[in-house]
Amino acid sequence: MADTFVKIQTITVGPTGSTDINFSSIPSTYTDLKLVFSLRTTYTGAANQDISVFLNNNGSSYSYRQIYGTGNNVFSTYAASTPNAVADSNAATSNTFSNGEFYFPNYTSSNYKSYSIDQVIENNALNTNSYLIAGLWSNTAAINQISLQSGAYNFVQYSTATLYGIKNS
């Protein structure tokens, strides 16, 4: 039987760091996509950093709704902006990296692109959160690029992201 859960690409940040992790030229031959990540950045302003995630290098038409817990409280928010991945920062306990995944069903369809994000940060200290996020890219284009961007800071060495393709036949 043909493989139906296939690794498309793994990106692991090297010793010089990187400000972005990009998956481009994503094949259109799968049904769904799954992006699994483990991230840490050089940011030091807080124990975690929001990471912008853009589809097809497009910076508009996003929205998200989330629920998250901090260990002593729970919140829900909505924003008409890009849903973020989250990374441990260099202000967090050493050797800790965030953990999460994006799931994009029917990523080549001509519908708007709805997706799920599950992610956690745990560092045995402050700013540790657990998230469930609903994301929407109000664009009918097939997804062919996914970019994680850390802005003015670097992803540190050993940050990784793996993109999988899932076929329903």
Place this chain on the structure above:
Amino acid sequence: MASTYTPIATYTVASAQASYTFSSIPSTYTDLVLIGSCKSSAGSGSSYSLGMRFNGDAGTNYSSTYIIGSGSTATSGRSTSASYMMPAGTMAWSASSEFTPMIVNIPNYSNTTTYKTAIGRGSQTGAYVMGSVGLWRSTSAINSITVAPEFSLNFEAGSTFTLYGIKAA
């Protein structure tokens, strides 16, 4: 290479229908994963959850516990002794521009000694993000799964469902 994540069946709703059943599910896998991308026939502003029954059991043998975020309020709730479980989340209404991703994991589905648990999440950016666990108080192996918008509305055309089997080895 042996396939460890195998599509069992996939279905796309062609015209509005009340439910869909995955029948004759093989007992040869370890776990099941149901991926949905769905919309109900609800009017604008009304969000219905994905309802699920096993083996055609419509008795009050199900319960669910969930967390839900509206974008401003985070809450948790339960249903007990119900005629279906809600193991994922709410789905987009008929006029919505999105189809809601649903991901449901059903581990150890074919054993005949334990009650069956399903855990999942739904990502309706237009209304709610939700994580949930459902319980079916039966030790029977699962051989069919029926899904419906709370067994009271229709799935809209274009809704899709794929059932995958996962083998531990």
